[in-house]
Amino acid sequence: MISAMNEREFLKQYDKSAFEQPMFSVDNVVLTLGKGELEVLLVKRGEHPFKDCWGLPGGFVDLEKDQSIESTALRKIKEKTGVEPDYIEQLETIGNATRDPRDWSITTVFTALIAKQRCTPTDENVVLANWFAVSELSAMTLAFDHTKIIQRALKRLRDRATYSLVPCALLGEKFTLSELQKVHELILGKKLEAKVFRRRVENSGQFEETGEMTSGRGRPAAYYRLRSGTDAFNFEFIRTV
Amino acid sequence: MISAMNEREFLKQYDKSAFEQPMFSVDNVVLTLGKGELEVLLVKRGEHPFKDCWGLPGGFVDLEKDQSIESTALRKIKEKTGVEPDYIEQLETIGNATRDPRDWSITTVFTALIAKQRCTPTDENVVLANWFAVSELSAMTLAFDHTKIIQRALKRLRDRATYSLVPCALLGEKFTLSELQKVHELILGKKLEAKVFRRRVENSGQFEETGEMTSGRGRPAAYYRLRSGTDAFNFEFIRTV
DNA sequence: TTGATTTAAGGGCGTTAAGCCAATAAGTGG
DNA sequence: CCACTTATTGGCTTAACGCCCTTAAATCAA
Structure with a gap:
């Protein structure tokens, strides 16, 4: 294999633009469920x-x-x-001459969903990486x-919530249908009918009861989990668990 | 503005991977309507x-x-x-260490739809760029x-054909509903009910009659066109006409 | 001219899915 | 045991979809 720099020198003969x-970069919109609100993971830029602005966690490809x-x-x-x-899914690629004040820049954006309890809050990172409620963002100036990227990711998530059950990735291993419904309502910003939502879940065939039940106030609810071996969502995504 | 190369030297101090x-590149799956079949535009590689293999028309960003x-x-x-x-729409970005035999490589793929009659077949290009029926591709080895990229673009087009009327971009300025239906049937590979299809078109509110009618065998059909000013499709796309 | 043929367009109806409201179930806390 | 809370299901209304058949409006062949 020819090294990358030699390769570019070679290509330069044919196409000058190939050299420059x-x-x-890659950027990630990592979303999780806070107390009654969606939260996005941001990191404080050191360079x-x-x-010193907050921005999406991302970086360059390491060859x-x-x-x-x-x-x-x-x-x-x-x-x-x-x-x-x-859950992680490619959102889109943004590449233009203006998004980086210095020069042309391209980023491929991924949207990731993660259950909050699965995150290990490393103390040393806590000042450099933090979760922010999405409602806070309007008062912040990000890098x-x-x-805009976060808004597009949220729009995509709303789309997913309307015709898929992908948002279940924001919950843990097991969850009740009421919890899942509340997540969808949070994402969509409107109430859903319990009956209709249960029908959707059942007809999807993607979930199964664990056999366990909740305890606490009110009638106990059945716990559900993603049915194993199901090619769960009809989208381009990478299942990592 | 600092020049790109200086910029990279600067970044290198912080993140070695930023330099390498x-x-x-950008690649395009340009689709059009041939005689009873979808066709894809390919170019013969000179380098x-x-x-000498056929491949997708694409290339490097010119800064x-x-x-x-x-x-x-x-x-x-x-x-x-x-x-x-x-019609042009971003499909996905593929980046890995194996797709180019030489080295790491990234490409953002766009899917474009174009009416065949709007293409000007430049004679000088005809040996270097050509339309191929998608059924021919299985017998070809592309660059x-x-x-695989073309297959993914066709899958996306099938998805679009099921819940949108985007494929109308494969027809010209005006078209009959029967023509549009035939395009959808071609893409989906199955017959559709005329009544159902007409209802879909009407309910979409995206089309209007031109007032003109076809002539020829059978009852004349009404011509339709995309309603002007309509934010025609609910997708991320770039309307160029 | 007339009828056969062809293609377009729409009417009618049964089946299925969605939306809505209320009833029932099964716990907890006094 | 009763009040309260939350989960789950039943049943009805309405809208959408799928299917078939009729009607409309042209050409074509005698």
């Missing part, structure tokens, strides 16, 4: 540009460590949260176009 | 690797000419077909992972 490559851009995304998330997300 | 960037990766996609399509497509 734009910067390529310019946007030094040695990473086999694919999905690996890059997962690696960066793991560095910040300590775990692999329950680059990250505010 | 993978190659980034290694995969020299001077292009304002965004969408511009890159449209520019490359225009170079090959002479026109801008009626890189382009065969």
